[in-house]
Amino acid sequence: MSRYRGPRFKKIRRLGALPGLTSKKPRAGSDLRNQSRPGKKSQYRIRLEEKQKLRFHYGLTEQQLLKYVRIAGKAKGSTGQVWLRLFLKPAN
Numbered sequence: 001m002s003r004y005r006g007p008r009f010k011k012i013r014r015l016g017a018l019p020g021l022t023s024k025k026p027r028a029g030s031d032l033r034n035q036s037r038p039g040k041k042s043q044y045r046i047r048l049e050e051k052q053k054l055r056f057h058y059g060l061t062e063q064q065l066l067k068y069v070r071i072a073g074k075a076k077g078s079t080g081q082v083w084l085r086l087f088l089k090p091a092n
Helices: 008-015 043-058 062-074 079-088
Strands: none
Touching: 008 043, 043 062, 062 079
């Protein structure tokens, strides 16, 4: 799998704690110094942030994530549950 090679702590500040990316944790309130008050998040932004968390936590590229989602979508059952079973099964 491909790894994210950019500034990791910027991702952690934006998306929250990502144990798969690094063991560092953001300080409370440290990212709000020079920013205006955030508005309400749209549904698109919420879904995008969750997808990015998933990608960075597991070290996946966009194409790899889409491949797993397509396979899980074709299988019977909940797409999310099937995706977890596909992705987290032991590589024997």
